[in-house]
Amino acid sequence: MWFSCLVFALMVPICLWLPWGGDLGVHAATLERLRASLTHPGNPMVAEQTPSPYYSPWTVSLTLIGRLTGLGTFHLLSVGGLISLPVMVSGVFRLTRALTPARWAPVLAFLCVMLLWGPQVWSWSGFLSLTSWALSLSYPSTIGWGLTLHLWAFLPLVARRGWRWPDCLGLGAFAALVLLVHQFTGAIAVIGAVAFAAASWRSLDRRACLRVGSGIALTAVILALWPYYRFFSLGNSPEMDGIHKPLYQMLLAHFGFALVGLPALYARARRRLLDPLLLLFAGCTAVYLAGAVSGHWAFGRILPGALIALQFAAAVEVAERGGGLLVRRVLTPLVACGLLAGLWVQCGTVSYTVTGSSSLTRDTPVPHLDILSGYTWTTPYVRRGDVVMTDSYHAQRRLPAYGGYVVFCLFPDPFLKDWSVRRDDTVRFFSASASRAQREAILRKYHVSWVIAAQGDSPRRTPGLTHPVAVGPHGERLYRVSGYAR
Known part of the structure; x- marks a missing residue:
């Protein structure tokens, strides 16, 4: 309890002042579209009426909270962080208690999850390092992970109860919720659920298998009936693979400290071959290696x-101290060194949270850019629903959070079939070799009203086609498109 209070004291300020980066724009844009139309929001980033996997039970729930309270988009993200925080902390506690009664195990588990990563700071949605968690506290991946831990913790209890009908149906509905909230985390949740069920295989007689099958069927029905996007049409795409290729690079630098858990898995395997953590590790590793062999980097x-x-x-092994010499002489010192090294590597996040400065580390992904006001300088001009052509990395990711649309969004979308065409048109528009006729055709094609050029760049405008309007705090330039060009 005391440790949970410490975690809350560290993380609550992050929820309140939003020092986030990464995918903030797409999640804020999702809430913006749902606030405008709960039933037909369209694509969150571009001006197309397509479904989107970002319209999940999580974002719909936050939107309903916003309608009841009148809170704005960024305040709703703060509320989301405040909800995710206790779900995640209690999930770590419940899963640890499902594995061991050892008193210090939950505290050690939370420290290991936050700090046992690698010697280089790593931040990616769905990866629960301290830095990554701090930057994505209100994102679907975080609440998805909290729900996943609760799902796994519930499975041993369901097995002890004999796989009753209400329990199995509840598990099925819960699994569907996780899959809809965040598909990647949902895939991990399913592998973990199979691992925990396999660890309790002795309790699975014929009737129990029938009840478990009914829960699986309920999961499929809920996924098929979700109205905002077609879950079974998500699939994989070359664009999705491309952005995930870094997950197969610099593995020791990003995740090397976690290898101290291998002796612990070995000790657990010696006692019980069908250990749920061992099965979870084997299942996820198999899928990860399949991605490496097939080139489907999204499997990462x-x-x-x-x-x-x-x-x-x-x-768990260190807290139980029951693994003999392997735990006392090998594992415990390794874990202690790994935690200290992880804390040193990620001390910039702690410094930023407490003091607002990340000076303790030279290489930290915690941004200094004031995200809340990052594109408020465009709002006096760009109206809600206007389309903006831009080659600015930050504008492509964040501008839709302020009501406008972009022609091309850096986030691949399985339902946006012309994603690569939009990328090529954006490159062509800002190319030095593009003619006025080509640029004008592109502007007409996407009904563009504004152009934002990245710092040090320009749209190489043709007189009469675009007119300068404003300059942002980071050197980006806003141009108005002439009426006849639209």
Whole structure:
């Protein structure tokens, strides 16, 4: 309880002042579209009426909170962080208690999950390092992970009860919720659920299997009936693979400290071959390696499942102190050194949270850019629903959070079939070799009203086609498109 209070004291300020980066724009844009139309929001980033996997039970729930309270988009993200925080903390506690009664195990588990990563700061949605968690506290991946931990913790209890009908149907509905909230985390949740069920295989007689099958069928029905997007049409795409290729690079630098959990998994395997953490690690590792062999780099998003198995195994074995010489002389010193090294690597996040400065580390992904006011300088001109052509990295990711649309969004969308065409048109528009006729055709094609050029760049405008209007605090330039060009 005292440790949970410390975690809350560290994380609540992050919820309140929003020092986030990364995917903030797309999640804020999702809430913006749902606030405008709860039933037909359209694509959150571009001006197209397509479904989107970002319209999940999580974002719909936050939108309903906003309608009841009148809170704005960014305040709703703060509320989301305040909700995710206790769900995540209690999830770590409940899963640890499902694995061991050892008193210090929950505290060690939380420390291992936050700090056992690698010697280089790593931040990616769905990866639960301290830095990554701090930057994505209100994102679907975080609440998805909290729900996943509760799901896994509930499975041993369901097995002891004999796989009753209400329990199995409840598990099915809960699994569907996780899959709809965040698909990548949901895939890890399913592998973990299979692992925990397999660990309790002795309780699975014919009737129990029938009840478990009914829960699986309920999961499929809920996924098929979700109205905002077609879950079974998500699939994989070359664009999705491209952005996930870094998950197969610099593995020791990003995740090396987690390897201290391997002796713990070995100790657990010697006692019980069907250990749930061992099965979780094996299942996620198999999927990860399949992605490496096939070139489907998006499979790399399964990696946090293997890492969390190592982290929980290390915490439980050290807390129980029952593994003999292997634990006392090898594992405990390794975990202690790993935690200290992880704290040193990520001390910039702690410094930023407490003091607002990340000077304790030279290489930190915590942004200094004031995200809340990052594109408020465009709002006097760009109206809600206006389309903006831009080659600015930050504008492509964040501008839709302020009501406008962009022609091309950096986030691949399985339902946006012309994603690559939009990318090519954006490159062509800002190319020095593009003619006025080509640029004008592109502006007409997407009904563009504004152009934002990145710092040090320009749209190489043709007289009469675009007119300068404003300059942002970071050097980006806003141009108005002439009426006849639209």
